Amino acid sequence: MKAESEPIADDEWLLRRVPLQYWDSPRAFEPRLLGKNVRDPDISGISFYRESCLTHPEDILAPVPPEKWGNNGIVRIPMALVIELGLSAQLEPDARVKGHVVIPELRAEIHAANKSHLGPLLVILAATARENVVRRPNSIGTVD
Amino acid sequence: MSTIAPSARRSWAILNPNSQRTSSLDELDALISEFQSSSMIEWPELIDELRRIRNYRDDWDGEGTESLDPELVDGAIALAQDLNAEGIPSANRVLAGVNRTLYFEWYATGGYREIEVSTLDHAELRIVPTGSKVADVFVLHRRTS
Numbered sequence A: 001m002k003a004e005s006e007p008i009a010d011d012e013w014l015l016r017r018v019p020l021q022y023w024d025s026p027r028a029f030e031p032r033l034l035g036k037n038v039r040d041p042d043i044s045g046i047s048f049y050r051e052s053c054l055t056h057p058e059d060i061l062a063p064v065p066p067e068k069w070g071n072n073g074i075v076r077i078p079m080a081l082v083i084e085l086g087l088s089a090q091l092e093p094d095a096r097v098k099g100h101v102v103i104p105e106l107r108a109e110i111h112a113a114n115k116s117h118l119g120p121l122l123v124i125l126a127a128t129a130r131e132n133v134v135r136r137p138n139s140i141g142t143v144d
Numbered sequence B: 001m002s003t004i005a006p007s008a009r010r011s012w013a014i015l016n017p018n019s020q021r022t023s024s025l026d027e028l029d030a031l032i033s034e035f036q037s038s039s040m041i042e043w044p045e046l047i048d049e050l051r052r053i054r055n056y057r058d059d060w061d062g063e064g065t066e067s068l069d070p071e072l073v074d075g076a077i078a079l080a081q082d083l084n085a086e087g088i089p090s091a092n093r094v095l096a097g098v099n100r101t102l103y104f105e106w107y108a109t110g111g112y113r114e115i116e117v118s119t120l121d122h123a124e125l126r127i128v129p130t131g132s133k134v135a136d137v138f139v140l141h142r143r144t145s
Helices: A057-061 A066-071 A079-084 A108-113 A115-130 B025-033 B043-054 B070-085
Strands: A013-019 A046-050 A072-078 A100-103 A133-135 B002-006 B012-015 B093-096 B102-108 B111-119 B122-129 B136-142
Touching: A013 A057, A013 A079, A057 A072, A057 A133, A066 A072, A072 A079, A072 A115, A079 A115, A108 A115, A115 B111, A115 B122, B012 B025, B012 B070, B025 B070, B025 B122, B025 B136, B043 B070, B043 B093, B043 B102, B070 B102, B070 B111, B070 B122, B070 B136
Parallel strands: B002 B136
Antiparallel strands: A013 A046, A013 A072, A046 A100, A072 A133, B002 B012, B012 B136, B093 B102, B102 B111, B111 B122, B122 B136
């Protein structure tokens, strides 16, 4: 297991939690703007977690209340694809889960102003996620 | 970017942003049918889903997202009705996004299309061929008066 302070290698995998309502949709990668009650706006970029820093992929459900874990799936995206798409990942330690990174090019204010440019990237991320499911939301299917 | 605006019969139309002229939604048929999506859901079911979304309250997704503007949802319902009336293939899905907008999504092997309704009178159709990093964008405008 890697220390989260280690640089991100090109061959790593990044995990993302996907709520049921956005499962299998590019919306799973859409940055969330700041709202009056929004809990985790994507101010610095959408969140991922480095699989190599975690004991188990489901560790990334820690920020979610346990009674809502079943409403969340987990997908994995290769860092190599992130680079290929012209994106990057920056370390942004989160006390709740190790290995937290953000993709600064996919932060809310930039996405809102560049949907025609960034939209296709969300489509590619969603297609890749579809092929790399770690855990489905319970109401869709059982854990893979 | 092209723009699509309202026809005489429909409330929504394609708007050309350069000329500000509008054309009928039926021009979307070729664009949306191009990839031969085969949705198992019909427009009336999608409209029912929109009516359900209209009743969302704040924090409907458990992430703190605010409810949608009912007028925006009504605009999306009008758009769905117009698309249905024009014989446009039904979307595979309609859903509320994370930023208080609505999306119609079409999935097919050849590509992906979405219409994002962002206000009661403005929407955008984005077409992304499979693997493409570029979207073709068309603006839709709704006549509200």
